[in-house]
Amino acid sequence: MSKPLNNVRISEEELYALRMKIRQSVEGEMEALSPEMEKSNVYPKELWDIGKKLDLFRMTIPxxxxxxxLCYEQWFTIxxxxxxxxxxxxxFFHQTNGLGWEVLGLYGPEHLKNKYLPLLAKGDYFGSxxxxxxxxxxxxxxxxTAVKDGDNWVLNGTKTLISxxxxxxxFFTIAVTDDKNxxxxxxxxxxxxDTPGLVIxxxxxxxxxxxxxxxxxxxKNMIVPDSYRIGPVGEGLNQFLHALAISRASIGVCLLGMCQRFLEMAIARANDRVTFGKKIIQRQAIQQTIADxxxxxxxxRLLAHECAKQIDNGEDIEMISSMLKLEAIDSVRIVSDSCLEIFGGIGYFEDNPYGPVERMYRDARAMWFEEGPRTVQxxxxxxxxxxxxxxxxxxNYQ
Structure with missing residues (x-):
């Protein structure tokens, strides 16, 4: 694994201010758009403007x-x-700062990088x-499959679960060019x-x-110019696996953020909820649950921090990124279940005054499968x- 192209560090004061600005947006203007997204299943246009305002399209692009x-140690905190x-x-923002540019940025030809990476950084172009x-x-x-035909490649096949x-x-895609190897x-x-032959x-x-x-x-007989090939012929799997290792780690970090929010909501609810004349946060069973x-x-968070350091150092993160994703799946399962139990019945309803417990509980399950479930990790x-x-x-001191 080579050193990443993104290695800028901002001051701790700047980083904290940026984090708090983004948190305010995530729990404010972004959250306000969520109910309509739940109904329509459509990504709101307003989020493009919010992303541009917060520089969220360009955080990791060189x-x-x-x-x-930004280096990964700082990007992961965001x-x-x-x-x-x-x-x-x-x-969406996980993709714009990872899978939506990394394969092109690390391995693509200069003419594609020079044309499209600036557009991706501005939020004027989006790659899946x-x-x-x-x-x-x-x-x-x-x-x-991809079969060479002069200066072009002819692709046939089906991809699924593409976001x-x-x-x-x-789209950044991959195809078989040598079935024997x-x-x-x-x-x-x-x-x-808009490539002819591509049907969504x-x-x-x-x-x-x-x-x-x-x-x-x-x-179906989709023609792609050889000038749109990313990297050498036959190197696609290694390129994609490298990008997926970083993406796995990113999902683990996002699950960390979700776990942190579940913990905060659980404490707030336990401070307010009273049973038999006593706040449940004073009960030993609840305290033990919160401690866990x-x-x-x-x-x-410690595992995420170590993984980020290894990425920034250019180390092989195949093992630690899978550890992070594995631990994150187990953690969000336990933490979200514990949060729902502390909330009681109202945690199962929408429009909860403490936060989006019900939606987050559902959302967490989708993240079990992104870049592979526990068995794959x-x-x-x-x-x-x-x-x-x-x-x-x-x-002995690492």
Whole structure:
């Protein structure tokens, strides 16, 4: 893994001010748009203006292309704030600062980077990541093919569960170019959304994360110029796996933000809720539950911080990003259940005065599957654990 292109650090004072400004927006103007998103399943136009105002399109894009180029150690603290709110909005800004530019920025040809990265940084262009397929998931066994025809490639196949297809200007996709050598036989492509032969087939509404425009992408004799190829032929899988490792970590950080918000709402409710003449926060059983919730949050934050440092140092994060996602799934499951129990019946209703407990509870479940569920994370990380014989520290003081 090479050092990332984004390595700028702002002062701690600037970072804190930025975080608080974003938190205020997440829990204020962004939250106000959520009820309509829940009903319409459409991403509101107003969020583009909010994102531009808060510089949320350019946080991680390199400075030379108009971005802020923030290092991951600082970007993850901002991502945690975004994770406190609506998960469809979280997914959007997670994508604009990761999967929506990284493959192009790290591996794409200069003419594409110079043209599109500045547009992405301004929020005037949006890229969506198209890897997963209906019958074979997101690995080396994908079935979409790309056949060379002169200066073009002809792509055929179907991608599924692709997000924000209704607002995407382009897609970063991957196809088989050498069926006999799957490990080095997949190639990445930049595909404008209006490419002939590309059909977008919308999917039903989800349980949570509504407004994310999920759809199937069907490619039938879709012609992509070789100049739109990203990186060398056969290197697509390695490129996408690198981007997915960072994305996994980002999802873990967003789940950290969600866990933190659940903890805060649970404490507020426990301070107000009275049973048999006594606030439930004074009851030992509730205090123990809150202690367990807080420990989960604190542990998850330490793991996120360590993962961010490793990304910024250019280290291989395959293991730690999967650990972070695995721990985040387990934590949000326990913390959200505990929060709902502390709330009692009113936690199951919409329009809760303490916060969006009901919606967040649903949204959390969608994040179990982004970039792989717990079983996949265990399979991913255990290879390194076994190879290192269980010793994961560089020294006794790490």
């Amino acid at each position: 400075v030379q292309y108009g971005g802020m180029g 991502m945690e704030e975004i994770g406190r709110g609506n998960s469809a909005i979280r997914m 990541f198209a890897l997963t397929e209906p019958d074979c998931g997101s690995g080396a066994d994908i079935q979409t 924000f297809t209704d607002i995407a200007d382009c 799957r490990k080095n036989g997949l190639t990445a492509f930049f595909v404008p959304a 087939d919308p999917m039903p509404h989800m349980m949570g994360c509504r407004g994310t425009g999920h759809a199937h992408l069907r490619m 919730m807080a420990t989960r949050v604190y542990t998850l 265990r399979l991913t990380l255990v290879r390194d654990v076994i190879a290192k014989k269980g010793e994961m520290r560089k020294n």
